[in-house]
Amino acid sequence: MYGTLYLIPTTMGECDLNRVLPSYNATVVNALQHFIVEDIRTARRFLKKVNREIDIDSLTFATLNEQTRATEFGDLLKPLLEGKDVGVISEAGCPAIADPGADVVRLAQEKGIKVVPLVGPSSILLSLMGSGFNGQNFAFVGYLPIEPHERGKALKMLEKKVYSENQTQIFIETPYRNLKLMEEIIRNCTPQTKLCIAADITLESEYIVTKTVAAWKRQLPDIQKRPTIFLLGK
Structure with missing residues (x-):
């Protein structure tokens, strides 16, 4: 046995x-x-x-x-x-x-x-719960391409799914590249698209905030070197 x-x-x-x-x-x-x-x-x-x-x-x-x-x-x-x-x-x-x-x-x-x-914390599900985005239709796509042009194409494709399929898009990045990814999201996504930043899930420093891309452009969050989940929604 x-x-x-x-x-x-x-x-x-x-x-x-x-x-x-x-x-x-x-x-x-x-x-x-x-x-x-x-x-x-x-x-x-x-x-x-x-x-x-x-x-x-x-x-x-x-x-x-x-x-x-x-x-x-x-x-x-x-x-x-x-x-x-x-x-x-x-x-x-x-x-x-x-x-x-x-x-x-x-x-x-x-x-x-x-x-x-066994039961335990999943940063993917906890961030989705706290985002306010569609929890019935979502996709976790892991890491995006590193090359800027390919990453830009990937972000636009994910954003398209947000609107065409009402599907929340969830992805991650190596913590020391978080701010670089933030900058590329702002550059490639439309201002009205919503972005949730979920960092340090379950810790005392937990941070889960959803804003439009336009609002994030005015003030970037302090997420460098912090484990972070990124979610696109509407």
């Missing part, structure tokens, strides 16, 4: 675990001995927050990140195939959402391994 693959959400920065994670998650974590993680040091620190008494050195960690080769995915499933439960922990938020954890989940599903996603 195969083990169960648990998808374990983490905090999205320094905050009280009780604020964003249900107590049941700790019960699951405390019962696990095997983990697939994006970064071992981050995962160990998170597990210590969940349970200060946890014996970290007795746990087994396997790494799954952007450098992991597809040929290595099968090895990650070995404990599961031997009947042992395994937890997946990403750097922040929910595993397998804009996250390499999706690769091991796909393999687990193909092999008939039970997958259990």
Whole structure:
């Protein structure tokens, strides 16, 4: 009998675990001995927050990140195939959402391994909830092209979908390039289009504000080097 693959959400920065994670998650974590993680040091620190008494050195960690080769995915499933439960922990938020954890989940599903996603914070959904935009028809498109001309084309295409399909468009950027992206949104999108900036979700410094592109042009937000979700809507 195969083990169960648990998808374990983490905090999205320094905050009280009780604020964003249900107590049941700790019960699951405390019962696990095997983990697939994006970064071992981050995962160990998170597990210590969940349970200060946890014996970290007795746990087994396997790494799954952007450098992991597809040929290595099968090895990650070995404990599961031997009947042992395994937890997946990403750097922040929910595993397998804009996250390499999706690769091991796909393999687990193909092999008939039970997958259990635990409740936790998703910056994508929380930003959508706070934006005031259409929550019944939306798309998360991840990162936009880096090259300015291609990025401009992508922004205009996303804006077109806002109006033609009434579809909220959600995307992200590497934090140190946030202001550059803001400038390109202002340059390429029409003044009446609405843009929601959602930064530091669930943290004390949380910032979720929706304005027209024209209003943002008058005063850019201080979001440089802060994890941010961008949403276009009407």
